[in-house]
Amino acid sequence: MNISGWQTYLVTATSRSAGRTTPEVVAAALDGGVDVVQLRDKATSARERYETGLRVRELTTEAGVPLIVNDRIDLASAVDADGVHLGQSDLPVAVAREQLGEDAVVGVSASTVEQAESAEAAGADYLGVGAVYGTDSKDVSGDRDGIGVERIAAVADAVDLPVIGIGGIDASNAAPVVEAGATGVAALSAITAAEDPEVATAALRKAVTE
Template sequence: MNISEWRTYLVTAASRSAGRATPEVVAAALDGGLDVVQLRDKAVTDRERYETGLRIRELTAEAGVPLLVNDRIDLAAAVDADGVHLGQTDLPVAVARERLGEDAVVGVSASTVEQAEAAEAAGADYLGVGAVYGTDSKDVSGDRDGIGVERIAAVADAVDVPVFGIGGIDASNAAPVVEAGAAGVAALSAITAAEDPAAATAALREAVTE
């Protein structure tokens, strides 16, 4: 698995999916060329999140796309995900490695150069950096006013692991994030809330790759 080749990264959010089930949104996004899925969906019960994770695992396995789980190392193991994405207050990277195995993908959220360097030193495989642009989403960590593409550039220059911008990103503003040094971009509302998630994913991918 070459993480540096990921371009489009979906963070799921059932509350922003226009009444559609998360697996439906994921299936459409996969059709649009999605590279990786992170199961988040915090506003549901553990059982619902588990059952959703199992359905998404089937979809991603068929598509050959990695599935990560936000925060929950136990849930990642339960649905046979490829790894986990950890926030600054979650369990350490080393614990995720111990529970999920050395081959698991472990990403970490960061909003500063210092946090990014610490995560890389702890063994993170990649970094989710943001919020790049202003966002009202409670599902995106970081400065709600946006840290800007300059911070993306600073983080990308400071670490050797792939960096993915997140927060307020869509097809109209993704290019500057990649130009600043990000390997790709993570999106939440830009895909989940879109009338056509497949088309939104394809547009985002085109913006990133071009």
């Protein structure tokens, strides 16, 4: 799997989807060219996330796009996701590998160089680094004031893993994140809350590629 080719990364959140369901948002984002989808939806129950995950898995499989599950290794296994994304307080990378298999993609959130280096040493496949610009979203961990693109550059210089910038990113400010060394950017509200998630995804993708 070409993780270094992930330029646009959707993080789902039903609570920020303007009344739309997560599968509806995912379908639109896929039409807009998103490279990877992370099922987050922390505001819903495990059962609801499972049922949503099954539908999203159908959509991503049909589109040939990877599906990552946030935090929950068991849920990732249950919906046959391609991998899991772990926070600093979640189970270790080694446990995810043991439960999901060596071929599973394991991402780790990091906001400092030290956390990034530790994740790399533990065997992570990529890093989600942020919050870059700060965010009021409870669905995105990190400094609410933003760590800045300088931290993205420092992390990218310190590790050999693909770096995905996250937090307060949209089409208007994505370019500096990539210029600082990120291989791609993740978006939550910029896509899920957009009037047209497909158009928003396409605009984000254009900002990253250009």
